[in-house]
Amino acid sequence: MSEYGPTSSTTCSPAQNRRSQSSSSTTSTTSSTTESQPRPLKPLTPSQRAFLSSALRVNQAGELAATLIYTAQTPPIVAREPHLGPLMRHMYDQEAGHLTTFNQLIAKHRVRPTALYPLWSVLATGLGWSTAVLGREAAMACTEAVETEIGGHYNAQIRQLLEMVAEWEADGYAVGSEFTDLIDTLRRIRDEELEHLDHAINHDAKKAQPYWLLTSAIRAGCRGAIWVSEKV
Ligand SMILES: [Fe+2]
Ligand SMILES: [Fe+2]
DSSP, rough: OOOSSSSGGGGGGGHHHHHHHHEEEEEHHHHHHHHTOOOOOOOOOOOHHHHHHHHHHHHHHHHHHHHHHHHHHHHHHHHHHHHHHHHHHHHHHHHHHHHHHHHHHHHHHOEEEEEEHHHHHHHHHHHHHHHHHHHOOOOOOHHHHHHHHHHHHHHHHHHHHHHHHHHHTTTBBBHHHHHHHHHHHHHHHHHHHHHHHHHHTTTTTTOOOOOHHHHHHHHHHHHHHHHHHOOO
């Protein structure tokens, strides 16, 4: 995660900077020059690094699962309702884009992928196939349940990152563009997940039988998978 933190040359605090500046600035001209110097970045704490690593790991695992769910759902759904082909393709393409993003991020920051990759792959494929065999309503209820949990999951991550940003800014530190880019990426992906949720509801997710049991079980499974993937 070193890329999110500052280089060693920028690790002095703003207070230290101000002290060194005030000792050498004796005129108003010099003072205005020093005030325009860029603010330093604050090094990540061990717990912030651990949070970012686990966030990237769980996001990559979740997006892999999403691509596998749509891959398994699409043939049975489209065989019965060919008009849903473009929608299934659109949602798959967006999930594949999310997966590419997190594959690149975990490689760049040398984050270990989840050790339960094979297990999540089997479960996601099974979930996608079994809900699609039940019919369009069940497949859409699956998407509704998954995206409800994932939307909330991304929102929680965004909130935590914004709290880090607010803290750094309050202490007089700069916020690196790589960090703000990550927040923007999470917001874009969150919005696309919520778009999938809308598609699911518009395609009769709530008519699935038994709706409550299906969505409750899938949501509980998602929460469990998120919890485990953050750690393992
Ligand atoms: Fe996604
Ligand atoms: Fe999604």
